[in-house]
Structures are given as structure tokens and as C-alpha cells.
């Protein structure tokens with residue numbers, strides 16, 4: 001690929017994986033937090049109500065390209081148990097923080113990711129564009145994984161209000177990166193949000209299937225669209241070596257501490 005000045009990345013199932021038990025643990029932490037505030041909840045019933053609320057709000061927000069937030073799901077789920085708590089109530093805020101604290105422990109970098117980023121950093125501007133509803137948790141997670149220093153610009157959907165595949169979030173990403181759309185390769189695993197979203201915004205999408213090709217246990221978001229092949233016209237990679245080959249770059253020997 002010629003004339004490429006920047007490489008953008010999705011986060012979940014592209015640079016990192018989250019093991020499936022993370023979501024159950026997140027719900028345990030959320031439920032325990034609400035119980036500690038005096039709200040009586042049966043775990044399984046609340047889990048179902050929370051998921052149902054998430055699906056509802058994701059569907060509603062997706063129709064307008066907007067991002068939603070866990071605080072709305074919790075508030076709606078609680079209302080099903082006769083408990084009225086506003087989405088912006090600090091009690092729900094504590095529940096949200098407890099929920100996402102699970103992600104800090106169950107998220108893992110895909111092998112070779114830091115070496116890959118280090119190799120590309122000398123040749124390209126690097127960026128991250130993640131559909132992550134709770135931006136403060138995204139910041140902590142990235143910090144814990146040691147990723148922020150690799151990126152020239154980071155866009156978290158929950159912070160800007162729009163999410164992939166909406167074009168507005170890609171435009172914000174490009175603005176922050178200081179490059180034109182056709183100068184950017186965008187790597188992601190979601191056929192709809194990442195591949196078609198990036199393509200519609202004029203970027204050059206690359207579909208990564210590393211996680212599924214290697215049968216890695218992983219979580220697929222409630223918000224994810226159909227997981228089928230986005231189309232043969234889009235390049236597909238299954239390793240970071242595939243990405244280097246696609247970019248026509250030989251990786252420089254990385255030296256990591």
C-alpha cells in the first residue's frame with residue numbers, strides 16, 4: 001500500500017481480548033455494589049434485565065450512530081424491580097465503575113501487539129478508535145496495558161458521543177490524527193463497525209480475524225453486528241506479520257524492556 005501515512009486500530013478483539021468470564025464477574029461486582037447500597041436484587045434476574053436493557057439502548061442508539069452508556073441500562077434494569085434511580089445518580093456511577101473494574105483484570109494483549117506498534121511507530125502515525133461506552137474505564141485499561149504511548153491520537157466513542165460505524169466518529173478520528181481518509185489503514189475485527197464503517201468514511205479497512213482463527217476465548221459485544229465476512233474486496237489479516245506484508249514494510253527488530 002502506497003501513500004499510507006497512518007494506521008488506526010480498533011481495541012477489542014483487534015489489539016486485546018477479554019476472556020468470557022469477565023462479563024459474569026462484571027455483573028457480580030455491579031450487583032454486589034448495588035446490594036451494598038441497600039437494593040435487594042437476585043443476581044440472575046438482574047443480569048437478564050441488565051442485558052435486555054443494554055440491547056434496547058444499543059439498538060436505539062445505533063439507529064442514530066450514537067453511543068449509549070451502562071448507567072442507562074442499570075437504571076432501566078432497576079426500574080423492573082420497582083427501584084427508581086436516575087441514570088446520573090452517583091449510586092449508579094459507583095456500580096458502573098465496579099462493573100468495568102472487571103475488565104482491567106480479564107483483558108490481555110494479543111501476542112506481539114506492543115512489538116508491532118513499536119515497529120510501525122517510526123513509519124506511521126498511529127491511532128486508536130474504540131467503541132467503548134465508559135471512557136474513564138477505557139483510559140484506565142489502556143494505561144494498565146501500557147498502550148497510550150504508542151498512539152498519536154485516541155478516540156473513545158463514549159467520550160465523543162458517536163460510535164463506529166457512524167461516519168462522524170471516523171471524521172473526528174481523522175481530524176485528531178491530522179491525516180486524510182485515504183491515507184489511513186484501519187484495522188479491526190468487526191465486519192460492520194470497523195470494516196464497512198471505515199470504508200464508508202473513506203479509510204482503507206483491514207479485517208483482522210486473528211482471534212477467531214486462533215479460537216481464542218473472547219467476548220463479542222451486545223452491540224456487534226453480523227459477524228460474517230465483510231466482503232472479498234477487503235484485505236484480511238490473521239497475524240501482525242500479515243499486516244506488515246500488507247503495508248509492504250519489514251518490521252524493524254523491536255527492542256522491548
Ligand SMILES: [Mg+2]
Pocket residue numbers: 010011012013014188189190
Ligand atoms: Mg473489536
